[in-house]
Amino acid sequence: MQKLLKVYGADVKVSDINTLADEHTSNVDYVFIDYESIQAINPQSLVNSLANTLEQGRIILLHLPTNPLPKALDTKVTSLNKPITQTNLLRVAGFEVSENEPLYLLSENRTTENDITADVLTQLKGCRILIVDDNDINIEVALGALDGLPIEVITAQNGQEALEILLNSKASNEVIHCILMDCQMPVLNGYEVCEKIRAAEAGQYYAQIPIIAMTASAMAGEKEKCIAVGMSDYVSKPIQAHEVQSKVVKWSLSNYEGDSLSTEQSNLEPLWDREQALVRLLNKEALLIKICEMFITKAPLRLKELQSQINAKDSEQVRQVAHALKGMCGEISASHLRSLFADVEKKASQGNLNLEKTIIEIEQILTQLITDITQWLEEN
Known part of the structure; x- marks a missing residue:
């Protein structure tokens, strides 16, 4: 959180629960607090104390969806569900974020704009x-x-x-x-x-x-x-x-197609992040299984539809189908394939249908991904 907010120009100070009450918070715009970490020390009292010292700032409590805030607290704070996405964090902190911005999970492994792969x-x-x-x-x-x-x-x-x-x-x-x-x-x-x-x-x-x-x-x-x-x-x-x-x-x-990493290097990247997908679904494995079954059935059909629209030179239909496929990949945390469909979507939105190289890569990765998912389904 600290790293991301600083990238966007925020002045960030970190405090632990024991010293928070001693901090000078009158000129603070936002106070982010992990709700689970303060449950043992009377959250209501802490929130009331902070509310009295904040002049115009907001208190934001981060909590698990399975651990809802008491109504007495909910009316005094802004709540933000964990796991936190970068997009939701930036929005609640007052930054303008596009409605189309993908909801990346906030983690130390996630790069910011300055960390180019x-x-x-x-x-x-x-x-x-x-x-x-x-x-x-x-x-x-x-x-x-x-x-x-x-x-x-x-x-x-x-x-x-x-x-x-x-x-x-x-x-x-x-x-x-x-x-x-x-x-x-x-x-x-x-x-x-x-x-x-x-x-x-x-x-x-x-x-x-x-x-x-x-x-x-x-x-x-x-x-x-x-x-x-x-x-x-x-x-x-x-x-x-x-x-x-x-x-x-x-x-x-969106307008330049240079070389990608070698196939050998690309193969080192996981085709999909099953653990991240489970976190997004609150560790409901049965739901992930259902989504994966739908994916391996529908994704190849949508890819054929995408190729058909490219051949028909219908840029808007290409954009729409690529957008749908991008969302399907996001549901199972297939990040690399998702980024390829995002690239197709952007190019199509500009009328650029020079996509042969990208489609070949998509076909190869989707085939490997379906094989990997099918094997996991058989094991479960």
């Missing part, structure tokens, strides 16, 4: 990013955020220069895969450039390229304005390094 770094190798900004300092800050990634970065000082770079890059076969662009620039501003790119004035090849806006405006509706002109995403200035890095990685991989 070796497989992702391998996939990024050879990717080209275009940064467009008329301010040299802003460009340096963005370059610093992307430092360490195995990518090539090209810079432009204004929108017209960006369009020329795009046109020349395709001609020289040194294509750009993602654009990070300031909204307010001379000659052509970011909004105008985005509209021209979407209208294929930089070539049809770039009409759907991911474009991440950099905007200094905190006004309501700015995000909607960026999306309305065709931006894929946006970050607010002054930019946060981890946010820029995270979004550039995400959108670059």
